[in-house]
Amino acid sequence: MQQPPRATGIGSLPGTDTGAAHRLVFDELPDLPFLPELPARGVGADMTGRGTALLVELFAEVQPSGWRLTDRPGRDARRAASFLRQDLDYLEENAQEFTQTLKVQAVGPWTLASTLELRHGDRMLSDLGAVRELSESLTEGLKQHLAEVRKRAPRAGAILLQLDEPALPGVLKGTVPTASGFGKLRAVEEPVARETLAKLIEAVHADAGADVAVHCCAPDVPVDLLRKAGANSISFDANASAIDTESRRDEHLGEAIEAGVGLMLGVVPALDPPRAPGVNQLLDKVLSLTRLGFSPRQLAEAVTITPTCGLAGATPPWARQALILAHRTADALADKAA
Template sequence: MSTEHHFPELFGAATGVGSMPGTDAREAAKTATGALEQLPHLPELPARGPGADMIGRSAGLLVELFAQTEPSGWRFTDRPGRDTRRAASWIGEDLDALEEFTQGHRGALKLQAVGPWTLAAAIELKHGEKALADPGACRDLADSLTEGLRRHLADVRRRVPGAEVVLQLDEPSLPAVLVGSVRTASGFQRLRAVDRQVAEETLRSIVRALDAPVVVHSCAPGVPLPLLRRAGVAGISLDFGLLTERDDDDLGEAVEGGTVILAGVVPSSGTGLSDPAGSVQGVRKLWHRLGLDPELLGRRVLVTPTCGLAGASPAYARSALSQSVKAARSLADNPE
């Protein structure tokens, strides 16, 4: 399935998922741009606290919708407050650091933001229930996010004029949204499943409205690969260890249709960083099992760490990104 905005032509490339450890934006940007030459990304530093977490950070991108922290989490409010200003300030700090370390950069650059369904599953309406329970609120949230992302992309392009921007929408809650397993704000019940056609159309509307290829990332089991392809995404990012044989056919069709797969295979914690080639052995085995052209491996698969790198040490994070680059080169140089 073709997409309106295609993923950049890369070969043997790696990138990060998004979150990094620590609180130093300059150090994180230096690491991401230094280690990931083909596809650096804008680091996110959730350790800084509310507003730097994935939900608060993306809530800060919304246009004419504002959110603040409550004991239960994030909740919409009538006017911008301290939490909104803090989120905007940290994004600005991150972009300043990225701009500093991408002087003269020409090529792909990845940004991340939380997608509409995960935001709706996390942010509460003013009366206390999650936005996911209200179809009208979901539509308003998607529209606000779309406009906020347009502005965010434009800001990055002003700062890094040579960038070929890729946007990653983080949707870890999407599988739960589709099967009705998202808990209510009280935690005692579950919200009704969102119709798959509605979920698909919402994502499609965002993909079509943005002047950049869109990747959807989900680190949960049961990523809806066919739905994402129909929505027009250019790439799908997932934790490779969560795939099952039930996903084989859908993954094969995605690859043959031109979708780029960002495979989370390098451990984000522990000690499994000794063998770059071993990290991608599961990818090779899947390729062989599906009968896919080995020559496509280096072009259709990018290597990433698994989710959770924010919980690692800065030294481990640097090693994981370097390992991802080595693993991606191994996959491209030795596809068989």
């Protein structure tokens, strides 16, 4: 795998000014800007609503309990699609001369199945046949979306698709609640979860020519599953138990790096801290991975620096500063490796 870009963001940003968000990411993240997501805009800009806008021949609307499948698109679906078109319009305005790698984000199939309800009201995760249909629909929608991104950013060197799967650990452990909230849905076996992701990733590789990163901000990130599913990069928060030295996670992280899988490491706090961390403090979090037996040079080739998940909840000034700190920490890592 080629050396990854050095710094990027997870995806969401605070506020409702789409134009300002696009200018921010292209100004502060020249190595790997991303298509910003602004959930504060409301229904349809949230993770699940944005995911439904990508589905092919499946439609959803908001019910009192959340997003639910319907027979035809309605107001909420049109609103979600409108937000996505608006974002692509701003991307086209800012990316005409951009020649580096561009990142776009989408909810992954297991997290979407954990939040989207069937027509009768239970979560799609309760029916593995429905999950397969959902994943196939999402795969087709992602291929179309990535083709549209290519048209809007015609000179981009590459497209990186980030699948957001915060619910995946819960899917594997059987801790996702039922729609009623009174029970838990049955755990999905790891081979089934891996195969579903692998089919989507393979299709995106083959038909859209895009690399795929999988982001999971929950504890116990299933690193080994994601590597075996074909993810080019794995994105997680450095403070999560995903890099707990007392677990097998270190072994899996080491295997991932050896296999050429990139690590997108969340080290900059997403929410406004009482005191902003220094670059050396953030760099220490990255260099803690030398315990895996890799040199700073090897880590610099494998690691992309990001803020932690949840930047949409920050103040706009801190959101900008968090992206700046990510970039400066990446520069410091490159200097350390030189």
